[in-house]
Amino acid sequence: MTLTDGLLVIDGEPRVVLCASLFYFRIPRSQWRERLEQVRTSGYTAVDVYLPWNFHEITPGVWDFTGERDVAAFLDLAAEVGLLVVARPGPYICSEWDGGALPAWLTLDPDLRVRQHEPRFLEQVARWFDQVVPILAVRQLGDPLGTQTTGTGAGGTVVLVQAENELDFFDCHDRTGYVGALRDLLVGHGISVPVVACSGQGDLHGATGDAQGVAPACNFYPDDTSPAVESEVLRYTAELAARGLPLLVTETNRLHTTLRRLLVSGARLLAPYLQASGYNFGATPSVGNWGDPGSFMAHDYDFAGYVTPEGTERHGFLEAQLLARVVATLGPRLAASTPATGAATEVEHVGFPTSDHLAALDLAGDGRLVGLPNLSTESGTAVLRAADGPVDVEVAGMQCALVLVDLPLAGWGRPETLALASADLVGVREGVTGLQVELVSDSATTVVLSGCGDDATVDGGPAGDVVRLTLDATRPSALVTTAAGRIVVSLSTVADATRHTAPVDARRSRHEAAEPSAAEPGETGGTALGLVPLPAARTTPAHLYDDVAPSTHGDRAPTLESLGVYRGRGRYRTTIDASAAEAVLLVGASDIVDLRLSGAALGTTDEVLPSVARFGAAHLVDLGHRHGEVDLTADVEIWGHANFDDHRLPALRLGSLRGVGEAYAVESVIDVTAGWEVATADAEGLSGDLAGDVSAPSAPSWPGRGPRPLRTLGGWSSTRLGAPLAYARSVVVPHGTRAALRLHGQTRPVHVAVDGQPPVLVHPVDPWLVLPDAPAANGSGAQHHLAITWPHDPSQPGMRAEILALRPLTTWEVAPLTEHSLDEQAAARRSGTVVDLPVELAAGDDLWLDLDVPASPTGLRLQPAGHQVRVTAWLGGRSLGRVWLGDQARPVVSGGDPESLWTPDVPTGSVLTLLVHGTAGDLPPRLDSVALSAP
Template identity: 35%
Template sequence: MGFTKIQQKLARSDSSLSIRIRVRSEAAVSFGGNAVRIGGESVLLLSASLFYFRIPREHWRERMEQVKALGYNSIDVYFPWNFHERRENVWDFEGMRDAETFLRLAAEAGLWVIARPGPYICSEWDGGGLPAYLYAKQPPMKLRDNDPVFLEHVGRWYDKIMPILQKQQAGAGGSVICVQLDNELDFYDCDDPKGYISALRDLALTYGIRVPLTACAGQGGLLQASGLAEGVVPTCNFYPHDRDPEFESKALHYREKLADLHVPLLVTETNRTHYLLRRLLSAGAKLLGPYLQVSGTNFGFTNATNNWGKPLAFLASDYDFGGMISPEGHIRPEAYEGRLLGRLIRAYGAALAEAEPAAKPAWKAEGDTEHVFGPFALGLAGGGQLVFITNGDERDKRIALRAADEGLLLPSSGTLKLCGLRSLALPVDVPLSVWGLPGRIVYSTAELYMAERQEGGTVLAFHAAGSGEIALAIDAPVASAAAEQATLEQTDRQLRVRFAGTGTALCRIRLEDGRLLTLIVTDYLKALYTESISINGKITVTLPSAETEQPADNVAGNWRLSLADGGKLGGYADKVGEASSQAPFLEQLGVYRGFAWYEASALVPVGAKIRGFLVRQGSDVISLYAGGRYIGTATPGGRSAFISAEMEDFPGGTLGLQVRAEIWGHTNFDDARLPGLRLPALKGISGLTAVTRVRDISSNWRVFQRAAEAIGAGVAEVRGTARTGKTAKAEMIDKAKMIDKTDKIARIDPADESLWPLVGFGGWLTADQRSHEIFRREFEPSSGAAAWVLHFKGLEAEARLEVNGNDAGPVRRFDPFIDITPYVTPGETVRLTVYLKRTLGQSAGRVIIYEGYAANGFTVFAAEEPQLTASAEAAQASAAAQELPLTLASGAAGWLFGRVKSSAAGKGWRVRAAGSGLKLTVFMGERIVGRLWLPGGAARPVIAGGSADSFYLPGPWLGAEGEPLSIFLEAVDPQAHGKLESLDFIPV
């Protein structure tokens, strides 16, 4: 259902909207007050990110079972729009894209689901999930805003995904407990967040979504992220340093602000360490959502680019931040910390799910408290509290805790040991009724981490580092009490268990009615690896097995290599763009992912010497060939880039040019520092110039200071303005005189340029904190050239350019190239005027002018996975035997072939590549399983988000007979040949 139709439907029946809101308030799930309630039960959510689009379908159930076994009760999952709509109106929900089956499996696994359908998801995914065809629409729409054209497209996406979520929501047979609208909108320049989020809300409600709707803030902007739209719950994403001493204060601040809105603190994303999650728990968070506890792989051309580099980064195919479960499904050490925290949360149940932070400090720490955070008290529903204390130091501490009001001291004598980088939650005055027994835990210096009601009574398991004590008050007659590896002090119904920490301590307390309370106290490691506890005091501990990475021999058989001329695909790329005078961006041609080849030519006069090539607005990977010769590779990030090349042997005439452009991925994050990092940024190139002269014209500029009001005037000196009828120069003089009167400083008459000082560009020294200057000079263009581009290299200030009195526009700091060809007559003097505004210390950089001859006649070919696969199959016929290591000449490309069967365990392989100066696009069968860029070459960007030198071959995809492995190799270092030293196959 389109957005316009939905608007009309809602407009016809305002009462239907109010009914929806009322129904939602009575739904199976509510996020209100101080708790999350599902089916009437208060639940504290411990959620792991688990993304179906990064995990083979065959592993979905296994990953869910692993998450459940590790103590988590929920998962969050994005739904990438462009994963399902590969081209406009071409939808796919089969195989790995079967979102409904994924949600059904989650419900079967007993996991609640936080559904995040966007439309924008971030997630280091191509375009943040936004289909790239949106970027090329004309007139441009405002993405992620209250723009009716954008919302019309969103309506088509919601028309596909919302019915799936509606069917799988809690209360309707599924386990989806909330639906998030957009993602971290406060990081984005949204003009109308309230209008936008309200529009998404109305769309969701129209599809019958009855569970809560949420909107998460990425940098704390609750208003900017959600618009505080009615019926939408704001949530928080926190990514602090794990040892930030002020973190609890920040979390408590947001908890208080959200309480004013009558909703709990829900943290949809944060760091993966359970050390930090405990700190969040102490602040009263009801959703603990560490991002990416289950790692995966960006299969295909789904990688993103973003600002995790300098600022440009390419996201690796391996998507792994070191969470609990590796892409292959290996359980990592941090997973046991998760299980421990999950058990603690279950042990206290609804009492913790409804807990509230103490209104004022209730405890203080004594002893060695440097870099100790807290204590923070969390009041449990039904009575009692958990006292959280955190060691932010790597060094163990000896401390004591004293109650602010009662003077209670923990321990009663001496100190307790707080291990380095450890956070504890200690029970004080907690009713034993939580576990079905009379009485209370008066206090404990050991953390309760596991509680079970078993036949005949209850068993409580604690852990401590060294000695400590547990004090109980039993509100029932005690028949007997006995301790092992501990001493027991009993006064009527008051018991104190002291343990030395030298072994597992037990205490069995038998009530007169026959019920048994068993206390078990272990060290921390045993607690981590405990599998089960028994009321008889037995504890089962299983240590994890050590994993090895021993490569197997001769996995891929005999390698074969077939070279590809200039990286061409031998006719298998599709022609997508006919000859045109200007290079079109790829999205304008319907190319949204993969490779493209621009073919063009430049007419260079005889005698002109080529000094290099200027690529205009290039992105993402640009490899340039001229006259069949490899020139170089660049990753300009949407900027222009000059690639130096001395072609002394070129005699002149028509020069054939080819650009191989690869879309690594559209940015998943909007960052104004680089053109290619803007969300609607387009890929490919917009032009190409053969440069025959490079001139540095940074010296001998005339400067006039203090013409502040003239900055950015952008009008010709010879033209009168509508406001005054005066020329711009006359206005500049008037304004300068006005400044003179204000400052009472004699100034140079701006009309007399002969008295303007002659300095280097930006070289006027001033004490002003903010200076406004006009720089002017002339240069003589070559009479035979046909294209001119100015480069303000290293510019940090604001600037605007005039050429021969014509406004050429602002000079953009992050892409400081301006094509001045339209204003230049070959052989005639060109006058440049730069209006410069800067703060003290900002550099004006240098001014370079490139002269040459623009390429034209651009024809474009493109290839995605099907075309690349066809090319690989055809290349097999000419492939020759090849041993590793191999060397590929600089600029060369080719296909490397092998065949792989699964590992002995049937779980596949992690393949590690060693080499330099090579890009690898790895196919297993017809699927891309990895894209690597090995170290070497100035063009290689930061590779972020996972392993930069390895890829994963999933066992279920290999089958009984194995699969062909086809690797498209590109040698992309102009200074050195590419080398592939080895491919090590490590069994999963």
């Protein structure tokens, strides 16, 4: 495998490679071969495979490459099936996976900086690469050890290894050093195939650091209806060609209309992300920024790829076969083609919304492939110029026709030229009746052959040197006889030319709006099994922490990760004097925090509060109705760690940890909306972007000379729109307390400088800032100087500001509960009480629910229904995941179906175990039903 002269060359031949994501860690091992064979049957010739670090290093220093984690076996199966492999070992993978695959314990080291050219992090990466890269090295294409090591006789098929992932999204301080260090680790373990690094937003240097020996690749995620796709992609094709490299698209959308547009724009590797869907078992989904701004990733990892998580197929599977046959038919002619200079001049008129630049490829050995995308939902007609006059080409809505122009048939031993073909050319071969030219389209198709000779005939009738054929359902083929022999031109429909290899999916993915109908005419999807029989439900109260010994902490609440909980949950307890505190402030609490207040000694009842899932944003717990000692219990559950680095909320930061966060008793609240001095940003000692140019030449300084005016926060008026303006004042808090600034009505990010220190950005989604300890004090307390700066905009409302006096809550009891411990509890035998569904429970309570389920060799889709409940499911010792139903406190859940779970291979006698947690809200918690369906 080489990348040279703008070509992707495998075994000495230029290739265009169609590649589908297929993630072994999201598919049960029992279905690995089946899914790999599906990809191969789709016509794709490669799979890209992430290798998640934290899937294999279970706890620090404990590695597992067996069973469901046996990636070597997966790679060997790929080789047996005949698929090439693009291996992506990270160390960071994103992939909406817990922490982007970075182990949660890494950032317990305060000096370790993830994804940086930094020795502590690179030392940890080296440990991971020591384990995983040798597995890849002996499975490289052409590796002499491959056949012996794999034991399959197939040899290895790893053709590319990707270092890192979309580094251009991340603030890496030394990109060249970091990517170069990863390259050295890979090469040091014997990687000899090309090493690539992909850009996520088009910054090739940002992705690679231009490290020597690392080829840039591109991830494109355009709007499928954008007219600018070709223009953008062609720019990268040209840039990479100038470096002697092909355009490798390591991720993109799944719609084959878009893939065709990328193909005619010069892509040599086309790897639509998640073309084969998967499922996040256990507690492996991430927390990400696909919400408002935060989101939980669903366990259902389905972005409308051509294979569903269960293994059923969508219409895209058929479109894949068509595109693959076009690629295979044109072979090296396509793989060694070059983008045409300028727009496709063969196109005279386009009668539908299309690209702003119609891309075409000049094929090796002559001929051209023109892309005609119809970006509307209705069929339309384009007019192309052919040897014997104009040709109408019908293009269905949201399809991209690949029109061949002036393709010599010399490569198949014939002197004629395929002057134009308006349908997909899926085969050219010599048959017993002559040269077979096979086309596929559901529309009427025009074919023009030139160089046929004056005596040429069509179906026995005279035709001449240039032959024009119109093929459709009434005339699907024609026999052209020339001096050189016979040519049979045939047209097939998509249905006749393609085939499904598995049941067709009847469910519509939430991402499928741009796809054709998921179910084909006359075909059905899953067979509903109905509701679980009510007598099969057995309930047992769940006391999750009864056997967990808590530890006491006297300085602050520890993170769950510091207690060895990398996935799981924990119970935090502390006591507050409600007589001296009016509220509790939680800062950084994440992911799901269930709060309970109790004070039975004073005759008050326990109060279960609505769940908090705000990604670490500051949260106030009101104590105004309480008096005396109050016990605060916070049950904290990890949904996942951030897979992306987003600084708008604490828990969205890559490497952020989980727990109750920082907790403070709020002893007083002071309104500080008024009394702010107005000054320019530079007058407040700010510089650079915050200061800006706020004074006109030869004009007085702004906002004026002399004493600074006093205004309410945001109350200054001026014509200088967009100029940075600072509001400054001092605040005093009681001795022995901390302080927090709270901004009400904040609509824009602002910079807050405290006591002359560098400014901190405060975002409207979390309009709080806990201030550091005050550097000075007077008789009335400790003093802080604040300066808040933002671009002046009189159309925006002002803000109300408060200072809260805080006293840290430092004494905690914490009971950690790891994912493994919870799995053990779920597997325990329970007799239970037989009940009918629906099942009601009190807010804050947990209930085990065991249900007998029917056998299903193809697995079951589970659809719990209810309100104010969170449900965690297990079957056959496998943790299936969690759903959160009917609760306004639930954040956005992105990805696939947020309220269904899936289990593979359900044997006879299986028991589905549910852990149902009741949450506080408008309705009493209730699980109504659990519906099952099988593909």
